[in-house]
Amino acid sequence: MPPSTLGIGLAGLGQHGLRYAHHLLAGDVRSAAVRAVWTRDTGKAQSFAGEHGVRAVESVEALVDAS
Numbered sequence: 001m002p003p004s005t006l007g008i009g010l011a012g013l014g015q016h017g018l019r020y021a022h023h024l025l026a027g028d029v030r031s032a033a034v035r036a037v038w039t040r041d042t043g044k045a046q047s048f049a050g051e052h053g054v055r056a057v058e059s060v061e062a063l064v065d066a067s
Contacts, residue, residue: 007035009063013044025052036066 008024010017017039024034036055039045049056057063 004031006032007066008032009036009038009057009066010034011038011060011063013037013039013041013048021048021052036063038063 010021013021017037021034021037023029024032034052034054036057037045037048038057038060042056042058045056048054055066057066
């Protein structure tokens with residue numbers, strides 16, 4: 001990721017979180033990229049992360065550090 005790209009950490013992968021994620025992954029927001037996701041459903045976070053090449057983290061604090 002170029003240094004000018006803003007790393008985004010998403011907390012939650014419900015209806016709205018997934019919508020935001022898909023816009024970011026599609027490149028709809030220039031110079032921004034999903035870097036990590038967190039949700040209470042660890043399996044969902046890991047599945048999403050694996051499918052989209054981002055990082056799944058275990059806590060909101062880790063999400064901030066990863067973004």
